[in-house]
Amino acid sequence: MNYRIACIGSKVLFEDRLNKTAHNLSLRSFDTPYQLLRQAGDFDLVLYFESGSEEDKTQLAYLLPELQDRRIVLFVVGEQPDAASYIKLGVQDVYDFKADLDLLLLRFEFIRDHYESMLKQRHEQLPVYRLPRWKRLFDLLFSSLVLLGLSPLFVLMALAIKLDSKGGVFYVAQRIGSGYREFGFIKFRSMYVDSDKRVDELRKKNQYTINPEAAPDLLLLKPTVGNFDAFAAGDLLFDAGAIAEARAKESTGNNTQRASMLIHDEGLVPEEEIKQQKSLKKENAFLKVSRDPRVTRVGRILRNTSLDELPQFFNVWKGDMSIVGNRPLPLYEAELLTTDQWAKRFLAPAGITGLWQVTKRGKSGALSPEERKQLDVDYALNYSFWYDLKIIFKTIPAMLQHDDV
Amino acid sequence: MNRKVLIVDDKTEFRNLTKTIVSRDYEVETAENGLAALALLQEGYRPDLIVTDLMMPVLGGKGLLEQRKASGAFKDIPVIVLSSIDKSEEKIALLSLGADDYLEKPYNPAELMVRIKKILK
Numbered sequence: 274m275n276y277r278i279a280c281i282g283s284k285v286l287f288e289d290r291l292n293k294t295a296h297n298l299s300l301r302s303f304d305t306p307y308q309l310l311r312q313a314g315d316f317d318l319v320l321y322f323e324s325g326s327e328e329d330k331t332q333l334a335y336l337l338p339e340l341q342d343r344r345i346v347l348f349v350v351g352e353q354p355d356a357a358s359y360i361k362l363g364v365q366d367v368y369d370f371k372a373d374l375d376l377l378l379l380r381f382e383f384i385r386d387h388y389e390s391m392l393k394q395r396h397e398q399l400p401v402y403r404l405p406r407w408k409r410l411f412d413l414l415f416s417s418l419v420l421l422g423l424s425p426l427f428v429l430m431a432l433a434i435k436l437d438s439k440g441g442v443f444y445v446a447q448r449i450g451s452g453y454r455e456f457g458f459i460k461f462r463s464m465y466v467d468s469d470k471r472v473d474e475l476r477k478k479n480q481y482t483i484n485p486e487a488a489p490d491l492l493l494l495k496p497t498v499g500n501f502d503a504f505a506a507g508d509l510l511f512d513a514g515a516i517a518e519a520r521a522k523e524s525t526g527n528n529t530q531r532a533s534m535l536i537h538d539e540g541l542v543p544e545e546e547i548k549q550q551k552s553l554k555k556e557n558a559f560l561k562v563s564r565d566p567r568v569t570r571v572g573r574i575l576r577n578t579s580l581d582e583l584p585q586f587f588n589v590w591k592g593d594m595s596i597v598g599n600r601p602l603p604l605y606e607a608e609l610l611t612t613d614q615w616a617k618r619f620l621a622p623a624g625i626t627g628l629w630q631v632t633k634r635g636k637s638g639a640l641s642p643e644e645r646k647q648l649d650v651d652y653a654l655n656y657s658f659w660y661d662l663k664i665i666f667k668t669i670p671a672m673l674q675h676d677d678v
Numbered sequence: 679m680n681r682k683v684l685i686v687d688d689k690t691e692f693r694n695l696t697k698t699i700v701s702r703d704y705e706v707e708t709a710e711n712g713l714a715a716l717a718l719l720q721e722g723y724r725p726d727l728i729v730t731d732l733m734m735p736v737l738g739g740k741g742l743l744e745q746r747k748a749s750g751a752f753k754d755i756p757v758i759v760l761s762s763i764d765k766s767e768e769k770i771a772l773l774s775l776g777a778d779d780y781l782e783k784p785y786n787p788a789e790l791m792v793r794i795k796k797i798l799k
Contacts, residue, residue, distance in 0.1 A: 535784035536696060538689045538762075542784055 275299060276381075279309055281332075282322040287350060287370060294374040306336040316345050318381050321364075323351025330362065337363045346384045348377065402452040402620050407658055408595060415596050416589040423583065430461060430580065437571040440466035443584060449607035451622035456593040458601055459584040463572025579672065585625050597661040598624020599649040615646050621653035628652040631667035680705040681798055684725035686715045686742065687760070688734040696729070696760075699787045700794070712737030716745055719752045726798055729790075731783075732761035732772075743775045756797045760785060 276298050280288055283302035292298060301316075303309040309319070319340060323329050333349070340347050341363070349359045349367045356367035365384050368377055420427075431442040440462055448458040534541050568576065575581035588594050594601055601623035602610070610618060629640060629648040640648070683704040687693045688711050697706045707725060709715035711734040728746075732739035739759055746753055759772050762783040769780045779793050 535786050536692065536699070537784035538692045540691055540695065544786065547784060 276318060276378075277301075277316045279303060279316045279319045280322065281306055281309060281319065281336075282324055284322045284350070284370070287320075287322070291374055295378055306332050310336070310339055315343075317385060319345055319347045321347060321349045323349055323354050325351070330358075333359070333362055333364060344385075344388050346381055346388070348381070400617070400620055402622075404451060404595070404622055408622065408661070409592070411658070411661070412589050412592075412595050416586045419586045420590060423586075427583070430575070430583075433571045434462055434569075434575075438465055438569045446603070448601040448603060449619075449623070450588070450593045450601045451595065451598070453607070453619050454593070455604070456588065456601075458593075459587050461572075461575055461581040461584060463569060463575050463581050464567045465569055582625070589625065594623035594625065596625055597627060597656070597664050598622040599627050599652060600624070600629075610646065615650060617653050618646065618649035619653070621649070621656055626664060626668040628664060631664055631671055681727070682707065682725040683794065684709065684715060684718065684723070684728045686710075686712060686728065686730040686734070686739070688731065692731075696787075696790075699790065700729070703791065704794070711735055712739065712742035712745070715742055719749075724752065725755060727794060728755055728757045729760055729794075730757060732759060732763055740772070740775065743772065743777060747776050758790075758793060758797070760790070 276295075278291070278298055278300050280300060280302045282304065288300050288302070292300065303312070306321075309316075319336075321329075321333060321336070329349075333347075337347065346365050349364050350370060350372070351367075352370055354367050354369065359367045366377075366380055434442050442462060444460045444462040444464070445457040446460070447455055450456045450458075535544050535547060536542075537547075572581070585594070589596055599618050599621050607619075610616065627649070628651065629645045632640065632648055681704050683700050683706050685693060685696050685700065685706060685708045687696065687708075690710075693708050693710070697708055700706050704726075707718065707723065709718055712730070713736045715728065715730070716737065728742075730739045730742055737745075739761065743757060743759075746755065746757065753776075756778040757776065758779045758781060759777045760781050760783060763769075764782055772780060778797055781790060781793060
C-alpha cells in the first residue's frame with residue numbers, strides 16, 4: 274500500500290532517509306500548516322518538523338483539529354523534542370531526527386489501524402468528582418455548629434499551645450483533598466517548630482543509637498578478606514588466630530578470646546557482632562515509637578485525645594473536605610492510589626471520618642491496607658445522606674475509645 | 679574421587695568465601711545465578727550437592743528448585759538453601775519444594791560443612 278506523507282517545515286535529510294527506508298511512500302513538503310490545509314490533498318501521515326521556536330505550539334494547535342477530523346496521524350520530529358508537551362497538545366507521537374524510521378512507520382501503521390478506538394478512548398467519559406449539594410449543606414451546618422460550640426475550648430487550647438512552646442497555634446500540612454485538590458490540612462501544633470533539628474541533637478546524644486564514627490567495629494566489616502586464607506586453613510568453628518588478634522588490637526579491650534566467625538554476603542563477621550546488631554535494631558525501633566522527642570508536652574495530650582484534629586472542621590467549613598469521606602492523604606500516598614484499581618476512592622470527598630475508621634473497631638484486629646483501600650472505594654461508590662449519618666453515629670463511640678480518628 | 683558441590687550465589691565475595699571453605703573437602707564449581715546453574719546442569723555437569731542462595735537476579739533459588747523438580751536428569755541432586763530470609767513459612771515452603779536443608783545467612787562455615795557432610799553421607 275502506498276503511504277501519502279506530508280512534511281511541514283521540511284528537513285531534506287530526514288525525508289531522504291525515510292525514502293530509503295520504505296519504497297511505498299509518496300512525500301510532499303510544505304512550509305506551513307496553512308499551505309498544507311489549503312492544498313487539501315489527502316494524506317495518511319503528517320510529519321511536523323520542529324522549528325524550535327514558540328511558534329511550533331501555535332502552529333500545531335491550529336493544525337490538530339483539522340487533521341483529527343480527517344483521521345490523519347500527526348508526528349512531530351525535532352532535535353531532542355519535548356515529547357510530553359507535544360503529546361499533551363494531542364500529537365500522536367514525537368521523534369528525534371535520529372529516530373529509527375522502521376519503528377516510526379510501524380507506529381504509524383498501528384495508529385492508523387486503531388484510530389477509531391483511540392479516538393473513542395479519548396472521548397470516553399471518565400467519572401468526574403462532584404460533591405452533592407446536600408453534602409455541602411450538611412458539612413456547612415455541622416462544621417459551623419461544631420466550631421461555634423467548641424470555640425471556648427479552641428481558645429483554651431490555643432493558649433496552652435502558645436504557653437508551652439514557641440511557635441504558632443496551628444500546623445498546616447499539604448494533603449490531597451476532595452476532587453484531588455491539594456489543600457492545607459490544619460491541625461493544632463503538637464511538635465516543636467524546629468523539631469527536625471532537635472531530633473538530630475537527640476540522636477547524637479542518644480547512647481543507644483549506633484554512631485559509625487564512635488564504634489566502627491559494630492558496623493559490618495572491615496576488609497578481613499586478606500586474613501581469610503588463614504581462616505580457611507584453620508579451625509572453621511573458630512577464627513584463625515590472625516583475625517582474632519588483629520581485631521583485639523584494634524578494639525582497645527583485651528578481648529582475645531576466640532570468636533565464632535560467620536560468613537556474610539560481603540565477608541567475615543564475628544557472630545557476637547551480628548547478635549549485637551540485631552538487638553540494637555530492636556531497641557532503636559522501640560525508642561522511636563515510645564517517646565518521640567519532637568512532641569511537646571501539650572502536644573502529647575492533644576494527640577492522645579485526638580484534640581489536635583479538631584481544626585479540621587475549619588477545612589470542612591472552607592470546603593477542602595467533608596465531615597464524612599475518605600482520609601485526605603499526603604501527596605506521595607495519594608499518588609500511589611491513582612492506579613486503576615484504587616483511583617475510584619477519589620470520587621468521594623475527603624473527610625474527617627470515614628468507613629474504615631468505624632469498621633476497624635467492629636473487629637478486633639486491624640484492617641489490612643487492601644481492606645482499607647477497598648473500603649474507601651466502596652464508600653465512594655455508595656455514599657448517601659443516611660449512610661453518612663450512620664458513619665457519624667458510629668464514629669462517636671469510636672472516638673471515646675481514644676483511638677485515632 | 680572427590681565429591682562435587684555447586685555453589686550458586688550472585689554476590690562475588692560471598693561466592694568466593696564459600697568456595698574457599700567448601701573446597702577443603704570437595705571439588706567446587708560456582709554459578710552466579712539460578713540460570714547459570716541450570717545451564718551447567720543442562721550441559722551435563724552433575725554435582726553431588728547444590729548450595730544455593732534465594733534472591734538472585736534472573737533466576738532465584740526458588741526458581742532453581744522448581745526447575746530441578748521438573749527436570750528428569752537432575753531432580754535427585756540434594757540442595758541446601760543459604761539465605762538471609764528468616765521467616766519460617768518461607769523455610770517450610772522451600773523445604774516442601776524439595777530443598778534438603780536450610781541455613782540462614784550469615785552462616786557459620788563449620789555448620790555448613792557438617793550439614794554438607796550429613797547429606798553426602
